[in-house]
Amino acid sequence: MRLLVANRAEIASRVLRTAKRLRIPTLVVYHPIDSDLPFVREADQAICLEAEPPRGAYLDGARLIQIAKNEACTHLHPGYGFLSENAAFVESLEHAGLGFVGPRADSILALGDKQKSKELLRQLQIPLVESFELSEAKQADFERAANQIGYPVLIKPAAGGGGKGMIRVDRPEDLWEAVQSSRRVAQASFQDDRVLLEKYVESARHIEVQVFGDGEGKILALGERECSLQRRHQKLVEESPCRFLSPEVRLRLMRESEKLATHLKYRSAGTLEWLWDGSDQIYFLEMNTRLQVEHPVTEETFGIDLVEWQLKLALHQEFPERVPEQKNHSIEVRLCAEDPAQEFLPSGGKIYRLDLPEEVRADFGYRTGNIVSSEFDSLLGKLISVGETRKEATEILLRALEGLVCVGPKTNRAYLIQILKSNAFERGEISTQFLSAFPAQFDYLEAIRWIRQLGATGPGQNVTDPDAETEDLDLYSPWGGCGQNNQEADWWADFDGRRYFFPSFADWSEEIGPAKAVAETESSSDQTESEIRSPMPSKILKISCSEGEVVSKGRPLISLEAMKMEHQIRAKRDCVVKRIFVSEGQQVLPESVLLELGDLDGED
Structure with a gap:
């Protein structure tokens, strides 16, 4: 085997680490923006690819296949995101005589596509959240569907995952803007702008089941992960097992997940995501036909290496006979370059110092001196603890977070500490709505800590x-x-x-x-209430207002794109738009003035 790892940063380093241990030669591609990241040096060979936008270096399937053939690679590992759930790419890869370290294209088509998977699940009598696919629908069609199932609703891409493009909508007047925003993100992230509208289940817990299949009908269900702590529908804290599941609900989750994966003769690693209402009801959400960001908590509690399992399966080596015994408790947190106090706006720039703790597993894609670019997502890396009990795993992780040093971009380190120290987390009183009501408190001691570091x-x-x-x-x-x-x-x-x-x-x-x-x-900034400025380096996706227009509080004004996410700037008060200084498609720097607003009485 000679392996092309078609990804970047943390997950590329993760796959390369196992490949090196197995003595498998490796190749990576990288965009010039990523030239100093560790994964470029960790591979046996690295090829630079120019692309605009930069994410195109990791999304150009035809180019990747040609490179793999030119460099005598036999297999490709997609990591997560990018092309990992693109069935057409997998088919092209296999037609070129190359092996895909992951599921077959038919499984991705059946499960990676949210709507097609739900049609299959209805046949298998697996419980579902009510939803509609409205690919070519007009605004009125979305409004009828939302009224039929009732608000709140969730808009999300039909292809892909990772929380990208998922938007909760509580009011009819916000629906169409959310649909358009989700479509833009879906197209940019997955090359597919189809979206789903489904009923939003409030106060539920997000539980997922890790499965691994041999492609011939044998399936291992490797326990569950609790992933309820999310912001913008993206996970921040994950743990395994979920100590709050009853044995009966856990058994149902395993059986239903095994039933689906067995029906499809699923191959390699996959994850079935569920909502649990806290009693005895579960609802299927989606299946991610790839390795998940949070896979380490499963590895740590089962004592396995899922990437090793993937690579050995691709080499037709022996498949595990049974599910290993699950021991201990593992918790993972994602350290992201973002500002929790500013609605998790992404940050970026040079990392002047990064000291990682030694007492926990640290899967990171960056080191001291690297630049965090606004062109890619905000994940810097993950810390994963293991303890005999949930309490011990929490205490170990807290010590690691408090000892971690990251000087440069704003991060969510302090916010993660607040979560783990909260009484609600200790008691397990959490849901997918928990973080929306959890304040991001900024302690001045963080400023002192910076100065010390x-x-x-x-x-x-x-x-x-x-x-x-x-x-x-x-x-x-x-x-x-x-x-x-x-x-x-x-x-x-x-x-x-x-x-x-x-x-x-x-x-x-x-x-x-x-x-x-x-x-x-x-701050001493000269920004006034009449000026709306860019909070980060970003691209203007959409301007939703016009000069002279009167807008109400909460009205979307401008949509920005940064770090593969779309961010909306909304009016903080009833006002009039006096001037617009930017245009759609324009790249802007931090603190660039975007709009000038005025009071309705004419005074600024």
């Missing part, structure tokens, strides 16, 4: 020097400035868009810990 020096400036200048060349630096202040506090430092005041920096070279923040005000 940087040796009291921010990128391009010394925070103890009142004459220091801001680093103008670094668009992502969290340090907006520093200096003396005329208020009671002696010193201030801008950090993550906030200004923090400190009584003294004089002794911080010796001891930073005792320092206290004594005041906090708004």
